Amino acid sequence: MNAAFAALPIQHWTQASGAQVYLVESPGIPMLDVQIDFDAGARRDPAPQAGLASVTADMASKGLLARGAEPALDENALSQAWADLGASFGAGAGNDRMSFSLRSLTYPDLLDRAVRLAARQLGEPAFPEAVWLRERARLNAALKEANTRPATLAGRAFAQAVYGGHPYGQEMTEDSLARIGVADMRAFYGGLIAPCRAKVSLVGAVTRAQADALVQTLLSRLPQPAACAPLPVLPEVSPLAAAREQRIPFASAQAQVLIGQPGYRRNDPDFFALTVGNYILGGGGFVSRLTSEVREKRALSYSVYSYFAPGLHAGAFTVGLQTRPDQADAAVRVAREVVAKFVAEGPTEAELKAAKDNLIGGFALRIDSNRKLLDNVANIAWNGLPLNYLDTWTQQVGQVSAAQIKAAFARKLQPERMVTVVLGGTP
Numbered sequence: 001m002n003a004a005f006a007a008l009p010i011q012h013w014t015q016a017s018g019a020q021v022y023l024v025e026s027p028g029i030p031m032l033d034v035q036i037d038f039d040a041g042a043r044r045d046p047a048p049q050a051g052l053a054s055v056t057a058d059m060a061s062k063g064l065l066a067r068g069a070e071p072a073l074d075e076n077a078l079s080q081a082w083a084d085l086g087a088s089f090g091a092g093a094g095n096d097r098m099s100f101s102l103r104s105l106t107y108p109d110l111l112d113r114a115v116r117l118a119a120r121q122l123g124e125p126a127f128p129e130a131v132w133l134r135e136r137a138r139l140n141a142a143l144k145e146a147n148t149r150p151a152t153l154a155g156r157a158f159a160q161a162v163y164g165g166h167p168y169g170q171e172m173t174e175d176s177l178a179r180i181g182v183a184d185m186r187a188f189y190g191g192l193i194a195p196c197r198a199k200v201s202l203v204g205a206v207t208r209a210q211a212d213a214l215v216q217t218l219l220s221r222l223p224q225p226a227a228c229a230p231l232p233v234l235p236e237v238s239p240l241a242a243a244r245e246q247r248i249p250f251a252s253a254q255a256q257v258l259i260g261q262p263g264y265r266r267n268d269p270d271f272f273a274l275t276v277g278n279y280i281l282g283g284g285g286f287v288s289r290l291t292s293e294v295r296e297k298r299a300l301s302y303s304v305y306s307y308f309a310p311g312l313h314a315g316a317f318t319v320g321l322q323t324r325p326d327q328a329d330a331a332v333r334v335a336r337e338v339v340a341k342f343v344a345e346g347p348t349e350a351e352l353k354a355a356k357d358n359l360i361g362g363f364a365l366r367i368d369s370n371r372k373l374l375d376n377v378a379n380i381a382w383n384g385l386p387l388n389y390l391d392t393w394t395q396q397v398g399q400v401s402a403a404q405i406k407a408a409f410a411r412k413l414q415p416e417r418m419v420t421v422v423l424g425g426t427p
Contacts, residue, residue: 008367010377010387011208018196018228019219022381023211024203026370031105032204033374036122036218037382040098040192043167043234043312048294049179051139051172053093057136060091060100063126067221070120075131078121087114089121095168096312097382098193102218103371106205108319111356115217123221125189127182140174154256154423157246162262162421165239195219196228201378203370237262237314240417248423255328255424256320259335263317264412266310266383273408274308276400280317280347281339281353282306287354293338294321300331306339312383317413325425340415346406360394 011023011399045052073081082088087104100122104114146152156171163169200215240261264270282290282305294304301321309315319339323331347355367373367390380389 002037008373008390010380010385010390012381013208013212015195015212015215016382017198017216017219017224019198019200019215020381021211021215022199022201022377023206023208024373024377025205025207026203026373027205029370030205031370032102032106032111032202032206033370034102034204034214034218035201035374035378036100036102037097037199037201037354037378038099038193038197039096039231040142040188041096042170043095044188044192045167045169045170047170048176049184050170050176052176052180052188053098054172055135055139055177055180056188057091057098057131058095059127059132059182059185060121060189061089062131062135063128063353064120065124065126067120067124070124071411074126074128081117082128085110085114085117087117089114089118095114095315097202099378105323111214115214118222119218122193122218125197127185127189129182132182132185136177136180139172139177143172143174143177150250150256150423153248153250154258154421157203157248157317157423158258158260158419158421159246159316161246161421162237162240162260164238166313168237168311168313168315174272180193190223190248192231193222194225194228195222196225196337197231199378199381201374201381203374203377240414240419243417243420246422248421250424252424253324255325255422257328257332257335258318258320258321258421259332259339259418260316260318261414261418262314263308264310264314265312265317268310269309270349270411272396272410273400273404276352276355276359276397277347277405277409278306278308279407280351281342284355284358287358289322289342289351290319290335290338294331294334298330298334300327300334304335328422328425332422336415336420339418343406343409343413343415346402346409349402352400352402352405355419356397356400359397363394363397 008024014020040053042053062075063078064073089102091098091100102118104111198219202211206214252398280289282288290304290306294300295302301323304321306319308317319335321331321335344361376390
């Protein structure tokens with residue numbers, strides 16, 4: 001077992017099944033939060049069936065198969081069973097992972113029942129056909145409504161331009177939904193959800209021995225393959241070869257503006273320099289450079305921001321704002337100039353000190369509940385970060401220099417090759 005012996009010790013071990021377990025003991029209240037992550041996110045969707053991971057995760061909560069003396073449960077009976085326990089278990093899928101989350105009080109009988117029900121839900125989802133047909137109709141209606149929103153349309157065009165053919169750029173559509181059936185969900189789930197691929201994070205009032213037994217029970221109803229074959233390696237996001245600008249006519253009072261490019265992977269060693277630097281550039285709200293130049297000095301937009309979205313692949317760097325259509329050209333020009341100048345020159349020492357003070361001062365708010373702490377532990381587990389990551393976070397931020405920020409931004413951003421999407425106004 002490896003452990004980080006510090007203020008937030010994270011215990012880590014690997015079970016015989018191959019499941020990796022990460023535990024923070026938090027005995028203050030009789031509560032346990034668990035997150036189970038699998039490499040079964042949207043990046044694993046077949047292109048013609050974009051949205052498969054998302055709907056599979058959603059449908060995993062719509063009923064359980066019968067097994068032995070245990071009867072089948074439909075979605076209403078399953079929901080009532082969780083309500084009777086005062087506990088919760090759910091699933092969702094992002095770009096990289098499918099995640100299952102359990103929350104329960106730790107009173108022995110109650111926790112045992114919750115874990116066993118969660119094990120059934122994880123191992124024996126029913127994927128009922130009738131419920132899928134209903135859910136697909138609901139999703140189609142939601143997609144049609146979303147397609148009337150300018151922000152949705154601008155975001156879609158931006159993602160496709162930044163990611164090209166990479167799975168990060170795929171988006172669920174009515175056509176892709178029509179190609180998804182319950183047999184596809186069962187095959188997707190069965191091919192990716194296995195104990196040997198699980199990363200399980202726990203925060204709460206349990207010991208290591210209790211956590212180890214609990215995780216074994218949670219995963220006990222999943223198929224136990226004799227060998228855990230590695231999953232196919234997916235391509236990286238391709239860098240942009242040239243600048244691209246897309247103007248999309250749309251009758252709206254505000255133009256949506258998005259500027260950006262592929263950024264970096266979450267485990268990149270430049271993470272802290274880019275985090276502090278982006279706070280200065282556009283992530284710090286009203287104290288950021290973009291806000292100062294675009295909003296305060298020129299009144300071109302009420303709000304303007306920038307952020308990185310790193311994942312297992314290079315997630316997008318994005319600058320976003322809304323402005324009057326007749327001001328869009330000016331807003332785009334100023335935003336581009338601010339980014340280019342920041343990449344070329346880096347921050348001032350005054351900006352750097354203010355950013356560090358704010359980030360370090362706000363660190364406690366990142367871990368002030370079991371749920372937030374669990375999110376951080378799961379982030380460490382998923383991205384292979386050091387076990388003492390949280391203990392050294394403020395130190396890492398404090399050590400970032402202006403020169404490091406300048407160098408990191410120069411490595412990651414190419415202002416002359418960014419995508420620009422402007423949706424609104426007339427062509």
